[in-house]
């Protein structure tokens with residue numbers, strides 16, 4: 001039933017490696033820019049950056065097909081970019097502008113794209129897990145062979161609703177890939193302090209769900225594991241759990257005093273395990289591109305991110321009437 005830690009490495013082409021390099025770099029540079037805009041006061045509220053975890057979502061998106069769905073937590077900008085949402089629309093939403101995906105009314109944690117099958121963006125820890133099961137149920141019910149990726153953190157993995165969802169997902173053979181992004185911390189609480197049995201993927205055994213742990217700093221290992229999980233779901237064998245071992249470099253959110261870990265710990269992982277650096281080395285070692293080629297890619301990505309930031313700054317704030325749209329009740333403005 002349960003399989004061992006994944007070590008499989010797929011054969012990989014030059015084009016794929018360069019694509020992963022670009023996709024991960026886009027997320028990193030976008031998040032760095034979001035951090036800057038936050039510092040300048042252009043982004044309000046909460047803002048949870050994905051820097052360090054890029055290989056998780058890029059590897060899994062490489063194993064997905066058109067029409068597959070995804071849902072995640074508040075640490076969601078990377079997921080949006082990796083599934084092809086427009087960086088301009090994402091950045092404009094972060095800055096609360098009319099050009100954003102939720103017309104500036106949602107912000108960082110409340111953005112969606114029906115076109116890209118991205119179902120949020122959820123601020124309540126683990127709330128997206130049963131929602132994701134609902135998305136997978138819809139595909140099972142309609143008889144499509146689409147799969148839903150349900151992302152959640154190590155902190156969320158200890159929630160009761162995750163256990164309930166596992167049970168129903170296996171009972172109904174739902175095509176759901178449960179992706180535990182184990183970045184070692186839930187806000188300031190380390191996994192070691194909060195969890196008695198820290199191998200989260202093994203908990204699937206109690207429900208008859210197969211799974212495995214994956215090196216989340218290796219985009220190729222993530223992709224290979226994603227392909228296995230997706231094939232399992234598409235074959236009608238029910239859900240699969242991937243516990244992806246990763247690390248977040250920045251604070252939990254922009255207002256994190258970071259007293260729960262040392263600078264040295266973060267620095268060591270950045271230097272020794274960085275996922276983008278890993279692909280960069282594979283590209284250079286395989287002579288797939290030169291250092292100058294990679295610099296040119298970096299320049300392109302920076303231009304895309306700068307354009308997104310300019311678009312976000314220039315986009316107007318939502319009009320006052322927008323207060324009365326996209327709400328359940330049909331109310332007219334009073335003395336507006």
Ligand SMILES: Cc1ncc(C[n+]2csc(CCOP(=O)(O)OP(=O)(O)O)c2C)c(N)n1
Nearest residue numbers: 075123124125153154155156183185186187
């Ligand atoms: C139900 C609920 N409880 C508490 C919080 C406050 N909170 C926000 S994020 C978080 C930690 C979650 O950690 P994890 O699941 O590991 O995700 P990560 O932030 O590491 O991506 C907590 C406790 C919340 N948003 N919702």
Ligand SMILES: [Mg+2]
Nearest residue numbers: 153154185186
């Ligand atoms: Mg975590």
